[in-house]
Amino acid sequence: MSERPRLTVLSGPSGVGKSTVVAHLRKVHPEVWLSVSVTTRKPRPGERHGVQYFFVDDGEFDKLVANGELLEWAEFAGNRYGTPRKAVLERLEAGDPVLLEIDLQGARQVRASMPEARLVFLAPPSWDELVRRLTGRGTESPEVIERRLEAARTELAAESEFDVTLVNTSVEDVGRELLALMKDS
Numbered sequence: 233m234s235e236r237p238r239l240t241v242l243s244g245p246s247g248v249g250k251s252t253v254v255a256h257l258r259k260v261h262p263e264v265w266l267s268v269s270v271t272t273r274k275p276r277p278g279e280r281h282g283v284q285y286f287f288v289d290d291g292e293f294d295k296l297v298a299n300g301e302l303l304e305w306a307e308f309a310g311n312r313y314g315t316p317r318k319a320v321l322e323r324l325e326a327g328d329p330v331l332l333e334i335d336l337q338g339a340r341q342v343r344a345s346m347p348e349a350r351l352v353f354l355a356p357p358s359w360d361e362l363v364r365r366l367t368g369r370g371t372e373s374p375e376v377i378e379r380r381l382e383a384a385r386t387e388l389a390a391e392s393e394f395d396v397t398l399v400n401t402s403v404e405d406v407g408r409e410l411l412a413l414m415k416d417s
C-alpha cells in the first residue's frame with residue numbers, strides 16, 4: 233500500500249456503523265488488517281472468539297492490563313475493551329497499514345502514545361438516524377441503548393479532536409474514503 237504505513241484509528245458513537253463500514257472494507261479489500269480487540273462484553277449472537285473480539289472474563293482482562301499487553305484500553309458502557317499491543321506493533325514493523333476501531337477514550341490514548349496515528353471520526357447523518365440505527369440493530373436492551381446514547385453525546389462533542397470526519401451516509405462511500413486515507417500516509 234503506502235511507503236510509510238501508519239496507524240489509522242476509526243471512532244464514533246455506538247450504532248453509527250463502524251463495524252458495518254469495516255466489514256465492508258475488508259470484504260472488498262481483504263488485505264486491510266484490522267486489530268482484534270479484547271473485551272469483557274458477552275458475545276452477541278453470531279460473534280465468534282478471535283473474529284469480532286477475543287472474549288475474556290474480568291480476571292483475564294486484569295492480567296492483560298497488569299502485564300502491559302494492551303496498547304490502550306477503556307471502559308465503555310459497563311464493559312472493558314482493549315487493543316493487544318504485540319500484533320499491532322508487529323504489523324507496523326512489517327510495514328502494513330493498521331486499522332483500529334476503538335472508542336473515544338482509546339483514540340485519545342493512541343494520540344498521546346503514537347502522535348503519528350491518524351484519527352478518523354465516523355459521524356451519523358443526524359442524531360435521529362443514530363438512534364434509529366442503534367435501536368434498529370436490535371442487539372441491546374433499552375437500558376443499554378440509553379447508556380450508549382449517553383456516551384454518544386460525549387463522543388459527538390469530541391469530533392474536533394479528530395483529524396478527519398467521515399459522515400456515514402453510504403457504507404460504500406465511507407469505505408472508499410477510509411481506504412484512501414489509509415493509503416495516503
Ligand SMILES: Nc1nc2c(ncn2[C@@H]2O[C@H](COP(=O)(O)OP(=O)(O)O)[C@@H](O)[C@H]2O)c(=O)[nH]1
Binds near residue numbers: 250273305315336
Ligand atoms: N478503547 C477501546 N475501545 C474499543 C475497543 N474495541 C472496541 N471498542 C469500542 O467499544 C465500543 C463498544 O463496542 P461494542 O460493544 O462492540 O459495540 P458497537 O461498537 O456498538 O457494536 C465501541 O465504541 C467500540 O469502538 C478497544 O480495543 N479499545
Ligand SMILES: Nc1ncnc2c1ncn2[C@@H]1O[C@H](COP(=O)(O)OP(=O)(O)O)[C@@H](O)[C@H]1O
Binds near residue numbers: 247248250251369
Ligand atoms: N450507511 C448506513 N446506512 C444505513 N444503515 C446503516 C449504515 N451503516 C450501518 N448501518 C446500520 O446501523 C446499525 C449499526 O451499525 P454497526 O455497524 O453495528 O454500528 P457500530 O459498529 O458503530 O456500533 C446496523 O444495523 C447497520 O446495519
